[in-house]
Amino acid sequence: MVYHQQMNSISKFHNEPFIDALKAFFEELKVPVDYLADEPASAADILGERFKATNEAHKLIEDVFALGMVNDAIFEGTETFKNLAQVKKLKADYDGLLLFGVTLKNRKDGLPITRSHLAEITRAFNRTFPYTPVTIIFKYDNLISFANSERIQYKQEWREGEKIGKVSLLKDIDTTQPHRGHLAILKQLVIPTTGSKAVKSFTQLYYYWQSVFSISVLNKNFYEDIIALFNKAVKDIKIPDQTAGSEKHKDFTVRLIARLIFIWFLKELKVIKDDLLLPEFENGEDNDLIRPKSKGTAYYKFILQNLFFNALNSEKKDRDKKVFDVYAANFADEKAIKEAIFFSPYLNGGLFDIHPNDWCELGKVNNAFAVPDTLFLDKEKGLNSILARYKFTIAENTPLEEEIAVDPEMLGRIFENLLAEQSDDTKEAARKNAGAFYTPRP
Numbered sequence: 256m257v258y259h260q261q262m263n264s265i266s267k268f269h270n271e272p273f274i275d276a277l278k279a280f281f282e283e284l285k286v287p288v289d290y291l292a293d294e295p296a297s298a299a300d301i302l303g304e305r306f307k308a309t310n311e312a313h314k315l316i317e318d319v320f321a322l323g324m325v326n327d328a329i330f331e332g333t334e335t336f337k338n339l340a341q342v343k344k345l346k347a348d349y350d351g352l353l354l355f356g357v358t359l360k361n362r363k364d365g366l367p368i369t370r371s372h373l374a375e376i377t378r379a380f381n382r383t384f385p386y387t388p389v390t391i392i393f394k395y396d397n398l399i400s401f402a403n404s405e406r407i408q409y410k411q412e413w414r415e416g417e418k419i420g421k422v423s424l425l426k427d428i429d430t431t432q433p434h435r436g437h438l439a440i441l442k443q444l445v446i447p448t449t450g451s452k453a454v455k456s457f458t459q460l461y462y463y464w465q466s467v468f469s470i471s472v473l474n475k476n477f478y479e480d481i482i483a484l485f486n487k488a489v490k491d492i493k494i495p496d497q498t499a500g501s502e503k504h505k506d507f508t509v510r511l512i513a514r515l516i517f518i519w520f521l522k523e524l525k526v527i528k529d530d531l532l533l534p535e536f537e538n539g540e541d542n543d544l545i546r547p548k549s550k551g552t553a554y555y556k557f558i559l560q561n562l563f564f565n566a567l568n569s570e571k572k573d574r575d576k577k578v579f580d581v582y583a584a585n586f587a588d589e590k591a592i593k594e595a596i597f598f599s600p601y602l603n604g605g606l607f608d609i610h611p612n613d614w615c616e617l618g619k620v621n622n623a624f625a626v627p628d629t630l631f632l633d634k635e636k637g638l639n640s641i642l643a644r645y646k647f648t649i650a651e652n653t654p655l656e657e658e659i660a661v662d663p664e665m666l667g668r669i670f671e672n673l674l675a676e677q678s679d680d681t682k683e684a685a686r687k688n689a690g691a692f693y694t695p696r697p
Contacts, residue, residue, distance in 0.1 A: 262433065262441050268399050269430040277322050277356045277392060285446050286460065288323040288354060289334050291342070295320050295358075301339070305383050312375040315368065315395075317358040324387075326351035327456050345386040350457045353387050355380060359395040368395050374422040374656040377402040388461065401425040401444075403468050422656045423468040426648075432537050436646035440659055443467045470657050473645075474668070477661055480641045481669055485512060487636070493625035494614065507612055509673045511626070514563060514606060515638060516666050521599075523647045528595040531558060534632045534640050544588060544595075547628055553585035555626040558592060564615055566599040568607040581620050 264283040267276035274293050281288050295318035299306045307313050321339040327350060328335045336342055342353060357376065359368060373393055380389045381404055393400040405420025428437045444467055446454040454460050466472065488511070489504040497503050521527040535541050547553040561579050569575075576593060583589040609615050614624040631639045648660040 262438060265399075265428065265430055265433050265441070268394060269397055273318075273356055273358060273394055274320055274322070277320065277354075280392065281322075281354065284444050285448055286325055287329045287332075288325055289329040289336055290323040291321045291336060291339050293320075301355075302379055302383050305379050310375075312372040313379065315359045315362065315372060316376065317360050320356035322354040322356055324351050324353055325457060325460060330455055330457070342384065342387070345384075347386060349387045351387045352457060352461065353384055353389045355389060355391045357391055357393050359393055361396065368393075368398075368400075370424055370426060370650055370656060370658055373400055373402055373424055373426065377404055377422045390464075397430050398427045399430055400427060401441075403464060405465065421654065423470070424656070424658050425468075426658050426660070434646050435537060435644055436660070439644060440467065440473075468659055470652060470659060473659060473661070474665055477645055477665065478669060478672060480644075481512060481516075482672070484630075484636070484638050484641060485509075485673055488512075488630055488638075491627050491630060493623070495623040503612055507614075509670065510610075510613075512638065512673065513666065513670050515559075516642065516669060517606060518562070518567075519642050519647050519661075520649055520663060520666070523649050526598075526600050527562075528598055531562065531592070531595050532639050533643055534634055534637060544591060545586070546632065547585040548587065549585065550628060551585065552625040552627060553582045554628040554631050556621075557582035557585065558596065559631075560615060561593075561596045562599060563607045564609050564613075566596050567602045568609070570601050571597070578617050581618065 262280075262283060264276065264279040267279050271279075274295075278288070278290075298313060298316040298319055299308075301319045301321065302313075324336050324342065326335060359372075362368065373391075376393075377389070377391055380391060388404065390404075391402040393402065402422060402424050404422045425437060425440055428434070428441070433441075444464065446460060446463060448454070454463050485508055488508045489501075490499045492499075492504055492508065494501070494503055494507065518527055518532070522529060522532060529536075530542065530544050532545075533542050534545070545554060545558060557579050565574055565576070565578060574597060576597065580589075583592075586592055614621065616624075629637060631637045634640050646660040648658045648662050650658060650662065651664055652658060652662050
């Protein structure tokens with residue numbers, strides 16, 4: 256599977272010198288680099304007057320490596336610059352991309368490096384070099400982040416350099432075991448070197464990477480995956496006294512997808528156990544815990560109904576841990592599954608309320624209603640497998656900075672787009688039945 260392909264250079268950031276890992280990384284991306292310096296410099300030396308010793312983000316900078324320049328000449332095998340000082344002498348817009356590696360110190364009290372920290376440092380570097388865009392690879396703990404920024408011509412002809420646009424971040428890539436969503440995007444950053452789409456110049460590289468770093472492209476791909484799953488689900492789910500594809504099928508499926516996407520954000524907060532959701536782990540091993548002994552509908556009826564209607568919808572003191580036990584025999588380790596389910600918190604929001612068209616029968620087998628296990632656990636087309644391919648972030652993107660990941664606003668957009676698949680008569684009822692979980696920005 257594509258998203259299981261590895262980037263060999265990522266592990267080098269964990270166990271080799273930073274400068275060596277940087278070189279290996281861009282070599283794997285097939286990007287030629289006119290190397291400038293192997294030794295680190297201080298932030299003050301690089302940023303000059305733009306370095307602010309009291310700035311919280313700037314204080315995090317440990318070392319700066321001026322890796323090199325990517326320009327048309329180096330694509331043809333010709334070196335142009337001998338050091339960063341020559342780059343600083345540029346006095347007009349230059350067709351080149353300046354590459355930096357930046358190591359960061361740990362924050363006090365174990366607090367994480369935020370998106371805003373990385374974006375602020377990226378803007379400082381871009382302002383220091385107004386005539387050429389800057390890309391930065393940040394390293395901190397066992398993580399790296401790839402920062403790319405738009406550069407826009409000023410409307411006023413008298414203004415020199417370029418205006419800094421939105422900063423896009425591929426953030427918190429684990430150098431020991433990268434998330435498959437990160438790997439998928441990193442693989443897209445590898446430039447084509449042959450054929451009609453070959454990247455052979457700075458301009459082609461700039462626009463190629465801007466397309467990869469487009470959150471709109473990511474959102475489009477995500478929605479297309481979800482709508483394909485929706486169209487399959489309304490045919491495969493069995494509902495009493497309803498023909499496949501009915502409005503009740505659509506109503507139930509919209510709510511099911513919204514609930515599971517919401518849970519994926521909770522997983523990002525570490526309040527939902529991965530073991531309940533992932534058909535296979537990041538290392539490619541099967542997750543046998545949630546795989547039923549025989550094909551059927553037990554994953555939804557035992558695991559998801561317990562999670563939705565028992566754990567997330569009930570105070571811990573009110574949970575009935577045996578109410579769905581009629582389906583427990585389908586799993587090898589009922590105790591471990593329950594421990595993972597009831598680790599989850601109670602959420603008072605309405606999304607996990609039981610509604611009549613959830614066809615949830617407490618304490619007894621209901622064979623007239625069936626949601627196939629494959630709808631979730633199929634390794635290629637299952638909903639859980641689809642969601643596992645994407646990196647989720649709980650930080651909402653802004654016009655100035657964005658993380659290349661699925662953010663909370665996307666949940667609202669998905670919900671509204673899926674509602675469009677229903678008749679006007681059922682849309683409003685579906686909104687009410689789903690509860691108020693997120694309202695997207697206009």
